[in-house]
Amino acid sequence: MAQRGQVRRERARIRSDHFSTGPYRGFVDTPGAVIQYVPRSGIVDLGWGHPLPALLPVEQWSDAGRTALREHGWQALTYGAAPGPGPLIAWLTDHLAEGDHSTRASEIFVTNGASHGLALVADLLVDPGDVVLVDAPTYHLAFPILRDRRAELVGVPTDDRGVHPARTAELLERLARDGRRVPMLYIVPTFANPTGRCLPPERRVELVDLARRAGLTIVEDDTYRELAYDGPAPPSLWSLAERGTVVRLGTFAKTVAPGLRLGWINADEDLVRRLTGLGYIHSGGGVNHTTALTMATFGTSGAYRRHLSAVRGHYAAQRDALVAGLRASAPDLRISVPGGGWFLWAELPPPVTASALAPVAEAHGVAYVEGSRFFADGAGGDRAIRLSFSMLPPDELQQAAARLGEAVRSAQAR
Ligand SMILES: Cc1ncc(COP(=O)(O)O)c(C=O)c1O
Numbered sequence: 423m424a425q426r427g428q429v430r431r432e433r434a435r436i437r438s439d440h441f442s443t444g445p446y447r448g449f450v451d452t453p454g455a456v457i458q459y460v461p462r463s464g465i466v467d468l469g470w471g472h473p474l475p476a477l478l479p480v481e482q483w484s485d486a487g488r489t490a491l492r493e494h495g496w497q498a499l500t501y502g503a504a505p506g507p508g509p510l511i512a513w514l515t516d517h518l519a520e521g522d523h524s525t526r527a528s529e530i531f532v533t534n535g536a537s538h539g540l541a542l543v544a545d546l547l548v549d550p551g552d553v554v555l556v557d558a559p560t561y562h563l564a565f566p567i568l569r570d571r572r573a574e575l576v577g578v579p580t581d582d583r584g585v586h587p588a589r590t591a592e593l594l595e596r597l598a599r600d601g602r603r604v605p606m607l608y609i610v611p612t613f614a615n616p617t618g619r620c621l622p623p624e625r626r627v628e629l630v631d632l633a634r635r636a637g638l639t640i641v642e643d644d645t646y647r648e649l650a651y652d653g654p655a656p657p658s659l660w661s662l663a664e665r666g667t668v669v670r671l672g673t674f675a676k677t678v679a680p681g682l683r684l685g686w687i688n689a690d691e692d693l694v695r696r697l698t699g700l701g702y703i704h705s706g707g708g709v710n711h712t713t714a715l716t717m718a719t720f721g722t723s724g725a726y727r728r729h730l731s732a733v734r735g736h737y738a739a740q741r742d743a744l745v746a747g748l749r750a751s752a753p754d755l756r757i758s759v760p761g762g763g764w765f766l767w768a769e770l771p772p773p774v775t776a777s778a779l780a781p782v783a784e785a786h787g788v789a790y791v792e793g794s795r796f797f798a799d800g801a802g803g804d805r806a807i808r809l810s811f812s813m814l815p816p817d818e819l820q821q822a823a824a825r826l827g828e829a830v831r832s833a834q835a836r
Contacts, residue, residue: 502711506532509718559796575798587628613646616808618760646763651738743816747823764812788825
């Protein structure tokens, strides 16, 4: 009981902390709101990981919707097959095989997106009180999903190339000696949120090997794989592992539209069977059936391929504009140029910290997310900030960079 109360208070703290500052301010309690994003007057906001509105495929999606309804008739509107509709699974199977590894149809379960996929997998794998390892830094909104399972989150040891497999093995040994169960590790190894970086290939192999030996399931959040700008993404952990070691989360949120709330899980057949056997799937059918069938049409018609190629070009140009702007206007920031995804990680010049800079930046009309939010225990990242280039056109990104440069100089002078 006491533990439950503590978990509730911790969740409330995280939520109020998360929603009361920075770019998320206000979005939970805006009655009648249609969308999550809340613009703030006078602020060019680099905090939001949302798409540029003009890149959302309104016309193409409505064409696909009409075609899917014509093609499937009433079957598009009734209860769907448990793992997701056959046409989407068939298209995904072919599509994923063009990427880095073949996936059998029986290894796919259609979800409401990557967040839903994580919640489902955590539900099946994690018991209250378990330790879940998380990359450090990693996608901060995964933390409340995992804490909903009453897991204790522990950051993995890292260096400047990402998770350190040998030191993670030592951590696992220590946790085992303390009698802790560690069923899973969550990581975004490709064009990561928040750093934009990729785990190097040799570390991928070592990590997968460690997980196999330790009986640990790696949950690979592969949300950004297809948004690669400078060449192909590195092989997924899923493609490197024996079945049963890695579960991969995919989503159409970034490549098509987040409002679809559509994605998939790649997992061994046994886990897919457990997912299809869940009570609420039995009761309500496969999730998001009508949208999933529309996505199948969007995929097979070639619209997905055309759209992806167009958005890649735009997001690459947005990244380039932000990088060029920062190099010209904020040369004291240490940045690494991401090869894909939506985010850039910038390190601040000492003694400036992300929390001290935030109000100065807002006074200069620019906002970001503080680095510490991406560490499960909040310890780390105090000198780093996450800048998102997904939601703003190149000229606004250049303006944001100029404002950030002024803010950093002003904070340095204090
Ligand atoms: C790494 C990562 N995983 C998951 C999500 C959310 O995905 P979805 O909208 O499919 O739930 C995001 C969105 O920002 C993300 O960056």
